[in-house]
Amino acid sequence: MGSSLKEIAERVGTSTASVSIYLNNRDTKRVSSAMKKKIDVAAKELNYRKNIFASSLSKSESKVIGILIPSNIPLFKNGYTNSLLSGIQSSLALKGYSLLFFPSSASSSKENVQEQLQNSAGCDGYILFSTGFCTMEHILWNIRELENTGKPFVTLNIPRVSKEVNQIIIEDLTSLRSLEYLLDAGHEKILLILGRTNGEHMQFILTEYRKILKQRKIPFDNRRIIYGNYSHKDTFLKVSNFLAVHRDISAICAMSDLMASSSLAAVKATGLTVPGDISIIGRNNSLYSELSDPPLSTLEMKIEDAGRSAADLLFEQITNPATCRKIFISGEIIERQSVNEKS
Amino acid sequence: MGSSLKEIAERVGTSTASVSIYLNNRDTKRVSSAMKKKIDVAAKELNYRKNIFASSLSKSESKVIGILIPSNIPLFKNGYTNSLLSGIQSSLALKGYSLLFFPSSASSSKENVQEQLQNSAGCDGYILFSTGFCTMEHILWNIRELENTGKPFVTLNIPRVSKEVNQIIIEDLTSLRSLEYLLDAGHEKILLILGRTNGEHMQFILTEYRKILKQRKIPFDNRRIIYGNYSHKDTFLKVSNFLAVHRDISAICAMSDLMASSSLAAVKATGLTVPGDISIIGRNNSLYSELSDPPLSTLEMKIEDAGRSAADLLFEQITNPATCRKIFISGEIIERQSVNEKS
DNA sequence: AACTATAGGTTAATCGCTTAACTTATTTGC
DNA sequence: GCAAATAAGTTAAGCGATTAACCTATAGTT
Known part of the structure; x- marks a missing residue:
């Protein structure tokens, strides 16, 4: 049963103050060593445990x-x-x-x-x-x-x-550093795999995307953006469908390692090779990227x-x-x- | 700043009791609607928020x-x-x-x-x-x-x-249901990949392992147990080393999907195929097993x-x-x- | 007119712990 | 021998919210 300081104090015949002082600082000099021993015994016998709510309230500090x-x-x-x-x-x-x-x-x-x-x-x-x-x-x-x-x-x-x-x-969170890495490697026709259509983060990323394209004088092509919903199935399906029609891309930039993995599976399923035909980069350096075959390059975000x-x-x-x-x-x-x- | 019930009560000219009663039950009849409005205004102005420590202490219930x-x-x-x-x-x-x-x-x-x-x-x-x-x-x-x-x-x-x-x-947690699945599929020479050498769980599993082998009259072979430490690298290395020497196994039973994935990578690296040459089963139905190539069968534990x-x-x-x-x-x-x- | 409900409160104790301030007895220093 | 220090306490006022018990005025009943 939950016992209180008061019960300990009563049992050993002292005040709650002494018990509290001792239990909060075993080296205190304000409690005699005889009393310390008695308190220890009583605390054990009564199964004393400090009430975090009472203590926090009293101290105005809760940790x-x-x-x-x-x-x-x-x-x-x-x-x-x-x-x-x-x-x-x-x-x-x-x-x-x-x-x-x-x-x-x-x-x-x-x-x-x-x-x-x-x-x-x-x-x-x-x-x-x-x-x-x-x-x-x-x-x-x-x-x-x-x-x-x-x-x-x-x-x-x-x-x-x-x-x-x-x-x-x-x-x-809102950079496209991995895309720039692909661009720097000479890729131009890149499939971008974003998470969801809604949400602020993706808006920031889209803005960044247009900015980068403009800088590099690459035309914006709406068809080269896919929303994978951070889902394996969705991504696999959408990338497969994409590849069935467009084979001219040379790289895929995915906003998560999961979606990169799923893209990899889709690419392999069409008979293309990675990185021979298509390069892929993921994001977050999760185990998915390490375990893939081949292991995926990725943007480690230091989460x-x-x-x-x-x-x-x-x-x-x-x-x-x-x-x-x-x-x-x-x-x-x-x-x-x-x-x-x-x- | 954190305000208290008392401050609200003072500002609207009532007792803390009324304020508490109202804030804990907006439909109460013990506070007039005029007073309710005043309390709402004061609570908003004073940025009142209930102190979880005081409330829990008082109610002897904390949620x-x-x-x-x-x-x-x-x-x-x-x-x-x-x-x-x-x-x-x-x-x-x-x-x-x-x-x-x-x-x-x-x-x-x-x-x-x-x-x-x-x-x-x-x-x-x-x-x-x-x-x-x-x-x-x-x-x-x-x-x-x-x-x-x-x-x-x-x-x-x-x-x-x-x-x-x-x-x-x-x-x-302590079953070898996935091993039995492999045995039922006709495999006999199976490499078992456990987590760590120490820890109680693994002891239970080892005991279970011996029991199953005895039941099926399969000899226990210490060399067919590998400890992968739940680590990709460790597992990959140990399985690779194993396969370099022993090619007679027909299946691998891993105690985690990660280790199953790593085993898969090791098997592929030696030129063998999955499931053609070697069957693999994992445990836990994590995304690793779904994303692998081929996707891995696994024991879903319903965690x-x-x-x-x-x-x-x-x-x-x-x-x-x-x-x-x-x-x-x-x-x-x-x-x-x-x-x-x-x- | 007397009685009961009800609305709309208030009072004060309590939850268990902490701590500043006070007390008393015993040592220690010089 | 006396002041100062120290040891070993105690007292009591909080911390902020809850709630049983009590109170008063008004409305409704018979």
Whole structure:
């Protein structure tokens, strides 16, 4: 049964203060060693465990970080998000912080975060996630709400925000560095495989795409964009259909390793070879790219680093509230065996 | 800034009781509609957010479930654990529960759980994870500690425990159903790829292995067991080395899809074909198996179902403390294109 | 007119832990 | 021998929200 400090104090005949003082600092000189022993015995016998809610309330410090996620689809399913979380957790755990994930039931990203925030005052800080589905308006709204809490927070996974907000900016979230790599290798006719048609991230990427094409004086061709929905089946089908009609491309640039893998399967199924006939590059350096045959070149985005940085920046804020900076995480191309120079 | 009920009450000229009553039940008749409006305005202006620690302490109910993990290696990195967590979270979120992950710094699984439990009284329930590294002794110790808290809990990912403990038993955690599938297909000379040499789970599997061989009157051959460490490189290397010497096997049974994928790569590298020369089966039905060329048959373990069941069972216990049962999750073979009948 | 409901509150104790401030007895220093 | 230091406590006021129990005024009933 859950016992309290009071019960221990009564049993050993002292005040709760002494018990609390001792249990929070075993080296304290304010409790005699005889008393220390008695408290230890009583605590064990009574199965004492500190109530985190009482302690946090009393100290006005909880050592708990709230993770705000603007969606109510099941968590821990997305490899990308998991990497971020892994980075965050590994760094915060070292500093003694717990992570709290709230439920939410709303349908919009704005309301989800609001709902999560509504009942979570008392956390020492927050990390605000975003997804490609959050509109810039919702993101800014959520940031405003967070500012109002007066608590430290860091935003993750969103494009740069001009506000003075602590922010981790994953540069390659909206870059097309892998496309440029293919272009630099001499490819011009490239099939671009994006994630979904909606969502802000893809809009940024499309804008970037047009910019790069213009720079290189390559005409924009709408047919050379496919939306794979981050799904194996969708991508395989759409790429197969594409190749059935257009055989003139020399490379495929996919916005995820999964979609790159699926594209690879589709290319092989048509009898073409990689990288002989078609070069392929993925994104995220997940195991899919390493396990493919041939192993796929990819854009390593350093997601876990981003998570760790977010945690570090949050911690910095907790210890020094004046902290205000943006940390940029930039990735790098991992060269494997799926891209040839185009002569 | 974080405001309190008291500040709202003062601003609108009422008691904290009224404010609390209204905010917890907007339809209450104990607050006039004029007062309701005033409270709404004040709450908005003062950016009121309920303090989860104060509220939980007061109600002796937190709507928080503690997730106990007997290791301090970074979380969210393991696909298997992530599936469990995803199942848990999806079910508990629907019921309004938050998930709390504690930090821990100890070196043994026993101490890790103890440390996490030590400061977490007040949660409404716990889910105890295990890993293949936990010894049965540590597991039982942790269960005893949990029983002492008097709080509902469920154990996950461990072999069946005779104690009267609520438990989700993932049958294929310690089964060799995929091996039997190969045997049934006529294969006899099979290379078994296990995870690590240490850890209880593998011991269970080894025992099972010997049992199955004895039943089928197949001699045990120590050389036909490889430990791939769940690592692509290790597995690839070890399987390559194996094949350089022994070409007489007709099938490979791997305890993870990743290791199955790596084996596939190794087999292909030696010039042999799958499933022509060698059949391969994996475990866990992860995307690796689906994306391989050829797609790998695998043992789907229904991990997410297990997570969901754990959540449901925990919830049942919270609402009815007398609950005591074990739920068995059994998987099924997913047939793809990596296994041939052996004639 | 007397009685009961009901609306619309308020009071104050409580959840379990922490901590500043106070107390008292015993040592230690010089 | 006396002041100062130290050891070993205790007291009591919070932290912020909840809730059982109580209160008063008005409306409705018979």
